[in-house]
Amino acid sequence: MPRASAPRGATADPGRLGFAAVLVGVFAAVVSASGSWIPSLWGDEAASVLSALRPGESLLTMLTHVDAVHGAYYLGLHAWVHLFGSSPFVVRLPSAFAVAVCAAAVTWLCGRFGSLGFAVLAGTLTAILPRLTYAGEEARGYAFAAALAALLWIVVVELIRRPDSSRGWWVVYAVVLCIGIYVFLYLALLTLAVGVALALADGGRRRLKRWMIASAGAVIAASPVILLAVSQRQQIAFLAHRDRVTPIMVLVKMWFSARPFAVLAWTLIALAIVVWVRRRLRLRRQGEPSGLDLETVALAWLVVPTGILLAASPFVAGYTPRYGTIAAPAAAILIALGVWRLGDLHFGSGVPRSALAALAVVAVVVSAMPVWAAQRTPWAKNKSDWNDIAATIQRDAQQGDAIVFDDSVRPSRRPRLALDTDPAAFAGIADVTLETSYADSTTWHSSVYSVAETARLGRFAGVSRVWVVEYARNGDADSTAIPDLEALGYRQAERITLHTSVVLLFTR
Known part of the structure; x- marks a missing residue:
């Protein structure tokens, strides 16, 4: 096939490209890991951490009941925390490494179509893209899904660039796809995007048969997680009532987080698409084969x-912008293409082309910086203030005090998770309402008694001080725990208002 079109220059030398990809990966890891220890963990991360902390047999049992789609990530994190611990920085660090792999893969992929400079630009923009800097500081599997998606496209491009691709490459494709499905179920949809790219490539129809066989093999190999996901589909049914697909969700929150960054990004993406369409129309008029270009790969990856x-989304359980993480590298590539094409435009002899491209890069970086900083504030994760709860109890509680948590809110916001994710801060405090720990259940939630039930069990005997941690709705603490404690003779002695929680001290 003809050489794929390159953005201003020949394709990069493989040796130099590999070295550059490593450097970009290191940069991406530093960007994602920096400040990742600052925000409190939140509900979804608690699911990861508490699942990883369970004994191996208990974790496997849990996955047959809930969260099978996250099983591969939980198993990997299980090994990680048993080696390095479970502090916020430690549990988030693997995600930073995954973004590093993603950015390095994008650098390599773009270097197979364009110059080394363009490849480094695309990889760098991947490293600072808001959706990926968020995924890179979160203890969830989305960053790994993005990395596997980028690696899958590297394999696909190599398959297309080699007219007589060996079966080995197709085996690699099937293995990467299968692993990707285990990590993130919806990555299976990339098979359709790959089919589009193969159909548009010269001689692509000859590869479609092998693509279908390899894709089917990957899906069959991943069928255990697919079947478990179908059986557990009610677990995320609540999303259908919570997250509505809106233009802001798609155009801003999906990949760009903030409107200034989104406006700039979509402008550059639109420029890349316009130049691409004009070029393909010109080649068609001239009767020349267009080959497979990077824009086709990125658009198929982004759109399909x-x-x-x-x-x-209207027919199945709701959609969340984090599902778009697998396509985030494609958005970064299209932004890079827009920057590069900006250098090809003519604005008169007084305006250097390179200066326009450099100005666009500066604008992208500057608009990304406030988003990156906001992601690393203490309450950035769903307004979670578990660090504050733990610090308050550790500072003010006394040995022998009891603690009661508000369990009336949805699971991801329960303040009890502050104890579960940081038990050391609550050492010496009696968790009097606990019935069954998450570690002994088939989910990652603990089951608890009410205050009245706890009193009937005699667990308040000899307890003179009780801490109550409430999720504050509009600043109000309104769970049934308070009147039940007052009925037992306790009176409020102290109130500490945190970001989204209220900590109350009751004494007899």
Whole structure:
């Protein structure tokens, strides 16, 4: 096939490209890991951490009941925390490494179509893209899904660039796809995007048969997690009532987080698409083969899986912008293409082309910085203030005090998770309402008694001080625990208002 079109220059030398990809990966890891220890963990991360902390047999049992789609990530994190601990920085660090792999893979992929400079630009923009800097500081599997998606496209491009691809490459494709499905179920939708790229590539139809066989093999190998996910589909049914697909969700929150960054990003993406369409139309008029270009790869990667998920959202359990993480590298590539094409535009002899491209890069970096900083504030994760709860109890509680948590809110906001994720801060405090710990259940939630039930069990005997941690709705603490404690003869002695929680001290 003809050489794929390159953005201003020949394709990069593989040796130099590999070295550059490593450097970009290191940069991406530093960007994602920096400040990742600052925000409190939140509900979804608690699911990861508490699952990883369970004994191996208990974790496997849990996955047959809930969260099978996250099983591969939980198993990997299980090994990680048993080696290095479970502090916020430690549990988030693997995600930073995954973004590093993603940025390095994008650098390599773009270097197979364009110059070394363009490849480094694309990888760097991947490293600072808001959706990926968020995924890189979160203890969830989305960063790994993005990395596997980028690696899958590297394999696909190598398959297309080699007219007589060996079966070994197709085996690699099937293995990467299968692993990707285990890590993030919806990554299976990338098979359709790959089919689009193969159909548009010269001689692509000859590869479609092998693509179908390899894709089917990967899906069959991943069928255990697919079947478990179907059986557990009610677990995320609540999203259908909580998250509505809106233009802001798609155009801003999906990949760009803030409107200034989104406006700039979509402007550059639109420029890349316009230049691409004009070039393909010109080649068609001239009767020349267009080959497979990077824009085709990036657009198929961006549009196909995301479009299917958005189209299906009214009929299946709700959509969350984090599902778009697998397509985030494609958005970064298109932004890089827009920057590079900006250098090809003519604005008169007085305006250097390179200066325009450099100005666009500066604008992208500057608009990304406030988003990156906001992601690393103490309450950035769903307004979670578990660090504050733990610090308050550790500072003010006394040996022999009891503690009661508000369990009336949805599971991801329960302040009890502050104890579960940081038990050392609550050492010496009696968790009097606990019935069954999460570690002994088939989910990652603990079951608890009410205050009245706890009193009937005699657990308040000899307890003169009780701490109550409430999730504050509009600043109000309104669970049934308070009147039940007052009925037992306790009176409020202290109130400490935190970001989204209220800590109350009751004494007899």
